[in-house]
Amino acid sequence: MRSVTAAALLTMGLLVAACGAEPGAQPAPTPAPTVTVTATETVTAAPTDAPPTSPASDGCTTLQSGENFAFVFVTSPTVGAQVQPGFTVTGCSNSFEAAFAWALYDHSGNVLSDGFGSATCGTGCVGDFQITVPYAVSQATIGSLEVWTNSAEDGSKQDINTIPVVLNP
Numbered sequence: 001m002r003s004v005t006a007a008a009l010l011t012m013g014l015l016v017a018a019c020g021a022e023p024g025a026q027p028a029p030t031p032a033p034t035v036t037v038t039a040t041e042t043v044t045a046a047p048t049d050a051p052p053t054s055p056a057s058d059g060c061t062t063l064q065s066g067e068n069f070a071f072v073f074v075t076s077p078t079v080g081a082q083v084q085p086g087f088t089v090t091g092c093s094n095s096f097e098a099a100f101a102w103a104l105y106d107h108s109g110n111v112l113s114d115g116f117g118s119a120t121c122g123t124g125c126v127g128d129f130q131i132t133v134p135y136a137v138s139q140a141t142i143g144s145l146e147v148w149t150n151s152a153e154d155g156s157k158q159d160i161n162t163i164p165v166v167l168n169p
Helices: 002-019
Strands: 071-076 087-094 099-106 111-118 127-133 141-150 157-167
Touching (some): 071 141, 087 141, 099 127
16 A cells, blocks of 8 residues: 555656646746737717707607697606606697696596696697696505597597606605
């Protein structure tokens, strides 16, 4: 048994000697290569998160005057936005006499607040609008803001646009 252990130690010693290191020694670190980077072009990025200057800059500008259909388009708040009592709603519409109706519902469908709004233009042209929506809740809950036009024929809801929001107290 002693001769096997001695032979193993002798073999290990020869291998270490051949590698040029002492037993238990760590290998020398290899120096990292040096990389030199030279800039050849300067790029200036334009800001992309500039706030809109008006409700129309949020998408309504692509809808041109003279559209042959009625609509009410809410640009703010967006889907899932957290709102506070008295929040502002902005958007645009093309509706008869620039009029539209709105309502705020809680998660059970109960009306918390409702009213009418008027855009800056209507009946064949796209106008901007801004309304304030008051409400009261005791704790945060899911709700929905609904805007629509009323039919000139029978007063029924049409062109309905619904935005789910988080209502905070």
